[in-house]
Amino acid sequence: MVIVIQCKDQVGLVAGITTVLKDKGINIISMREFVNTEDKRFFVRIETTESYAADMIEEELKAVLPGDAAIKVNPLPDKKIAVLVTKEYHCLSDMLIRNYFGTLGAKVQCVIGNHTILQELCNKFNVPFHYVSHEGISKELFEEKLISTIQQYPCDYVVLAKFMRILSPQFVELFAGRIINIHHSFLPAFIGASPYRQAYERGVKMIGATAHFVTNDLDEGPIIVQQIIPVNHAFTVADMVRAGKEIETAVLAKALQLVLDDRVFVYKNKTVVFE
């Protein structure tokens, strides 16, 4: 059984929570607790050997926690996700393969592309592909179409797997805290367009990728995972793009694994990640 809780901090939270478990004879095998002392915010993730009726545990936990507590007991192992793409295949392919072999930790409900390039790949894996073009229509209308397509499916998260359009505050608001993006640089370096071109011009010795939740501020959302790989003077922009695809794929995969495994908490503009 997995229990994750976020609430404001106060003395005795762990004692209260764990006494509830002890009284039911439940043994904790792994526990991570963290308090953000600046914000007086409490985060905990508990793994137990025994399972128990989730709603009963949740009820009893509520009684020992502050009123604002967000509690998840035995969160669903298979979340449902929609994927937005443009033309690049690497992140989507990785997700489709894991989805097909049952190791993604989620079910890919649909893929929505503003180009048709990746349609055939989705067909191979019998994952619905929806073509929603942004051309010749307003951003507002484009997003309306995206939203109505996504909403055809139950959906826990929206993953931007190299979706190259900036989403409006309205869109972001609708899926607040549930949109995950992969950005092709080690943020906050190289915010915005053409990060590899920027990296090349600057002559950096490493390039990276950042998976983050999307907020209204472009490339400013809570960071989940960041990694880098070394580059050198011999890398052209094209070489960097190519090498970058590898790290982008790895970083998004890692971030999804952590989020889908309920190891990531968001508070204000940061994450707490119990790896």
Next chain:
Amino acid sequence: MVIVIQCKDQVGLVAGITTVLKDKGINIISMREFVNTEDKRFFVRIETTESYAADMIEEELKAVLPGDAAIKVNPLPDKKIAVLVTKEYHCLSDMLIRNYFGTLGAKVQCVIGNHTILQELCNKFNVPFHYVSHEGISKELFEEKLISTIQQYPCDYVVLAKFMRILSPQFVELFAGRIINIHHSFLPAFIGASPYRQAYERGVKMIGATAHFVTNDLDEGPIIVQQIIPVNHAFTVADMVRAGKEIETAVLAKALQLVLDDRVFVYKNKTVVFE
């Protein structure tokens, strides 16, 4: 306040421990708990904002824990260590610098060398250096001299900072669980002598270092930290030795930081490290 506990596992340990703290109004700001389910072994590390009389807390914790519990409340921030060296300066230098600037997390009580090469360095930092040669005497007598020198000082840990002699079971027994070694390979690869020569012959693409507690089985003790750095075909054995010094220094420094910060537990032939 920091509390670290190791004992056999049973239901309700965390509840028992944290209720003791809660009843004193003590707030937990960071907590790591882990149960080795194979061995039914419980490990926890707790950081709190408030402090409290250590002996009183310890007394009350004993009452809620199994009889075999090893409890440390507010472990001394400045442990005392003896360092054994042969000829290489890199690990010792790093320790002496941190010791001098008060960031080692320990006090270097003395350095014992079976060569005199590093004596002058110790003198610079006013750290007692003892020359104990292994030449012309039995291993038994050599170790007797080491032991009597170490025992001139109160001493929590013995650090082998590139000490190139194998210690007898008797020596190891005397300081059981308190001897830390830096081995110049990513164990268990290249056990024994000349690991860089072995690495060169094998044509590996990375070299590494391993910090571990010393047991009677050579290079087989519980591993604390391991790291690697890439090498390539152009590295000679000498190049590997040179590059290896950097990673050896970094790995030993990291291991000491973790151990001295009471983040490392040993059970059987493994460690639990709450980084």
Next chain:
Amino acid sequence: MVIVIQCKDQVGLVAGITTVLKDKGINIISMREFVNTEDKRFFVRIETTESYAADMIEEELKAVLPGDAAIKVNPLPDKKIAVLVTKEYHCLSDMLIRNYFGTLGAKVQCVIGNHTILQELCNKFNVPFHYVSHEGISKELFEEKLISTIQQYPCDYVVLAKFMRILSPQFVELFAGRIINIHHSFLPAFIGASPYRQAYERGVKMIGATAHFVTNDLDEGPIIVQQIIPVNHAFTVADMVRAGKEIETAVLAKALQLVLDDRVFVYKNKTVVFE
């Protein structure tokens, strides 16, 4: 144009080679040369802006090089490979995806499995899958069937993408220097079976993967790429296996990229890799 040469070393090789190019007005934009001084062995890789008739260049290079020189001018960009698998999908999937999108640097001619689990995946990508079972027949006959299947296709390399059978010296001999394997440990640690179980028992703090050419000595062939990822006390064997798949996939992909890009030379039991 790319030129790669391996031969015994002597004074004046670079001058000889580059004078041939200069006399044709060919500009070198990147050059890596290395001499193994122990073995007096010369390796060079040259990239030029201009192209030129490969056979003419090769003829002229022969005239300035020792008789044993292995010269490749403009090696074919798309090599042909056969892939051998058992049950695990991760390495094969990665290769099939790159193959499908034309970024593997090779054409996957066929996949041969001693189980049928991965057949459906190959079908999706229209890559011929051949089921060759090892059960109920001698190793000799099993390998005969493998060989006759492989030989239905032109084939530059045989990639063992988690093929869990040990190949005989006869098989290895037939494809000498052309078989690439991914081993699930940082060799030479954990040679042989169940490396993750071994790693778990030893309590290592990192696991790794090694891509190497296959020779008659199990897990002893020339290493192409090695990488590691950190693990900790909380990893079960199953967790290590899962994490290991990520690094195995990455390491094999990197090794294939280097080999297929003609950046890897083999001499005796080592590689020279001009990354």
Next chain:
Amino acid sequence: MVIVIQCKDQVGLVAGITTVLKDKGINIISMREFVNTEDKRFFVRIETTESYAADMIEEELKAVLPGDAAIKVNPLPDKKIAVLVTKEYHCLSDMLIRNYFGTLGAKVQCVIGNHTILQELCNKFNVPFHYVSHEGISKELFEEKLISTIQQYPCDYVVLAKFMRILSPQFVELFAGRIINIHHSFLPAFIGASPYRQAYERGVKMIGATAHFVTNDLDEGPIIVQQIIPVNHAFTVADMVRAGKEIETAVLAKALQLVLDDRVFVYKNKTVVFE
């Protein structure tokens, strides 16, 4: 013998250079060549077994190279450096230790501090320490004093080992291409003051350090080495500063090793590094 050359590119440079060597019976054991095709700029580094009179080789090389060629034959193995510091000890200590044991690849001529904190450390190693305060005087006068102190010694490079003052264009101009700085972030992220505070606020999952040549544009000079280490939500600003010292020390050490080993070329705002 080591030969390094930078000049504008043209066809036949390598042939010209290596023919000079061949005619003297000199064997090349390692060679790295790179052409920046955008800028038509040629860079080469050659290692040979045999040595030869440097001035004669240089003379002959000039005859086959463009007029703008910068040629170094057998560059002095022990460069001379001045070190500027403020209060932090970690980078300076590392340099002083290597200097003392003869493995820095340079001689530390003097240390200049705008605080006296590090004076005693320098005294231990008999390295002249000069206290030049910036307080109560103009920046102009402060720099005049720095310059006149540095110029008391022959000096190839000025290393800013956590020197926390910004230097004027006049100062930079005087030591153009010879000032090396260690910046406490993975540039171009967190330019300017308090990068760790910025990193903390942004919630990044890694921190880094960048060694670069200093130009007039703050934190914009040619990058030599960059590395990162992972951090997480539990890191306070102070924790990041502490962890950052480790990576700062490692990155500066690596950069100095590369520069002092004549493996780094600067052209415009980038470096070519033949590692």
